[in-house]
Amino acid sequence: MSQRALRFPFAPLTVIALVGALFGASAPAGADDNPCTASRFEFKEVEKACKEGGRVAAKKMMNAVVKKAKEAGEQMNCKTCHNDVKDKFDLKANANADFKRWL
Ligand code: HEC
Numbered sequence: 330m331s332q333r334a335l336r337f338p339f340a341p342l343t344v345i346a347l348v349g350a351l352f353g354a355s356a357p358a359g360a361d362d363n364p365c366t367a368s369r370f371e372f373k374e375v376e377k378a379c380k381e382g383g384r385v386a387a388k389k390m391m392n393a394v395v396k397k398a399k400e401a402g403e404q405m406n407c408k409t410c411h412n413d414v415k416d417k418f419d420l421k422a423n424a425n426a427d428f429k430r431w432l
Contacts, residue, residue: 360386366417371425374432394431405431 365379365387378386391407398405407414410424 372428372432394428398431401431 360380360383363383363385365375365384367375367379370376370379375387375390378390382389395405395407405427410421410427412419412421
């Protein structure tokens with residue numbers, strides 16, 4: 330009687346390498362999705378928000394400024410400081426000075 334012994338090679342390292350390749354490539358969501366357009370910032374706080382969370386974070390911050398001003402009885406909205414509030418968010422002449430007051 331003859332007995333055939335089959336040995337299957339087991340390669341756990343191959344499995345680990347495959348799993349690593351699958352999950353290693355995922356990038357975290359963040360400022361890349363909707364980045365700010367400004368390349369130079371007047372305010373460090375805005376620069377930080379833009380770098381960390383793009384326009385979403387910048388808008389959150391802007392909302393806080395508007396809220397603060399309103400609570401103090403000042404009429405203010407995005408258009409007080411921005412000519413365009415959809416795309417470019419370009420600033421009016423008063424923007425920096427007013428922003429500084431309420432930051
Ligand atoms: C008191 C003035 C003021 C008000 C009100 C204001 N902003 Fe701003 N905003 C600024 C200034 C100043 C900057 C540029 C900051 C800098 O240069 O560091 C800016 C920058 C931004 C940016 C980044 C633009 C980019 O892509 O580079 C966004 C987005 C923005 N504001 C949205 C808003 C929205 C939305 C509102 C209304 C909720 C708002 N802002 C209200 C002054 C204001």
